[in-house]
Amino acid sequence: MELAKHFIRTNIEPEWMVLCLLPVLPPELRPIIQIDGGKLMSSDINELYRRVIYRNNTLTDLLTTSRSTPGELVMCQEKLVQEAVDTLLDNGIRGQPMRDGHNKVYKSFSDVIEGKEGRFRETLLGKRVDYSGRSVIVVGPSLSLHRCGLPREIAIELFQTFVIRGLIRQDLASNIGVAKSKIREKEPVVWEILQEVMRGHPVLLNRAPTLHRLGIQAFQPILVEGRAICLHPLVCKGFNADF
Template sequence: MGLAKHFLQTNIEPEWMILSFLPVLPPELRPIIQIDGGKLISSDINELYRRVISRNNLLSNLLAPSISSDRDVVISQVKLLQEAVDILLDTGVRGEPKRDGYNKVYKSFSDIIGGKEGRFRETLLGKRVDYSGRSVIVVGPSLSLHQCGLPREIAIELFQTFLIRDLIRKHFASNTATAKRQIKEREKEPIVWEILQEVMQGHPVLLNRAPTLHRLGILAFQPILVGGRAICLHPLVCKGFNADFDGDQMAVHLPLSLEAQAEARLLMFSHINLLSPAIGDPICVPTQDMLIGLYVLTIGNRRGICANRYNRNKYNPYNCKNYQNQPVDNKNDSYDTEKEPYFSSSYDALGAYRQKKIGLDSPLWLRWKLDQRVVGSSEVPIEVQYESLGASHEIYGHYLIIRSTKDEIRYIYIRTTLGHISFYREIEEAVQGFSRARI
């Protein structure tokens, strides 16, 4: 059941575990060389392929309609074919590695492509390629999950071809030589940075940290121009790269074709790779100072206005006599310590905090949107106050509803803290950024 649960969480189909077609390496990776005397030297994997083909042909002959083969013979031949395929893919998968006539271990498919000296890390990931760069990573606290900060000098080199094309197409340069001169003198040509911003806006980049041990070792990001020489990264995406900010370096690659860009955007963006492909657990989870920050933001008394109903300490902000507080003028330079201020918007509350008129965990009343329900259908007010003209104030544990003489809701105030307001705004901005990234 646990395995089936992981399949569901990672969208893995069990049928993907069954090979219907055997992968065949190109001849360049399994050469046959002729030496002096007419002798041939062949790669180990050619012998393993030959064994698979031979046993597969024999099984096909046994299963032919014209031949009535014994059932035990067919089963034995299927096992031999499966053994040959296993040894081809990984020579040590069945325990003791398979050896040739000279007692030498065969080099299987996984040995050729895996490891530090394998095809990928030796000839692809271990080599310098065009349209790539490398730098130290640092924290980008203002970045979204799908963004990375790209230094100006790296960006100008990576996107130089696209930048030259756009400078000529928009008639800022007459030819390639003029465009290159403008890029070289970019500090005097502000139009270069404007065009670069437009080019980068819809073009993802790939970030990779060696060694690339699993799928999350290389992810796509939306580049943002930053100063300095270091690549800025959101701290929550570091777990997939197994990276930290103590001097680690990462490589940046630029997908060129439209197909590569579409693949990066649809499959490799960091904000859509939030679960481990192996076990389905979340990869991006807050840790350490993030948890402390969340705790500090949301700390406060959750029991409402009557938490200390019988405590008569005049400095107690939770005293029930705060029911009768009148809205405090935001222009007033001082707040009474016995009153809980009212704010018409979160911006006013943040302004008061910057002016040190309220604390991060100070209780306050914030006007809420009328179209967002805050009171449950079964919840009843603690107290209802009526004015002389017929207007009413319904007081709940964490809410205040002001109704007109016609019993229409005029205002809704929620009792909260500035920390909760800041936390709510961050979540709202994150959701909006996630939606824009998907579009």
């Protein structure tokens, strides 16, 4: 009764809870690829779709071509169609999961989208953003608490647009192409401009998992050699980091 009242209060129609149309993923999300020897390897989703189509076609034949089909047979086939749809959405929800000839469990919709390597976390939530870098950390005991050591390779990528602007403003490059060429050749003037830019642009350092506010902290970057980010040992506790 409470559920019915909630439907009335929120203007939710009960038929919205019934799946009438089965969504079909684009081919790019369920590819068929050719492996060594000319064999074709298909996505598990394709096999689960094929199973739904086959059982649905069988049900259609029973309803259209054979008018004298017993009702029990039609009901049984409807259950098989429902089982195929359930397996496509969540393999194993009915108990024993569907497996292939090698006893491997087929990956259903829920398997494709859940977890760290799922569609959402890997391709939607896990995208790298512009003007960011990733590296390991090493100890920098000579650094001030508010400073971090940024490798040249990362720094030039993070601040490349500012360096290009500096080269053009100082008439050291006539256009963006020439400026990028100077950056690729790592001319000494590039590092001088980069150091000037870094003085006015602090950076944010983050260590996953970010469980509290100290998981992301701002630092004043300075250029260091190598490919590792340098941190003062006393700021590691907030990141829960170690060396």
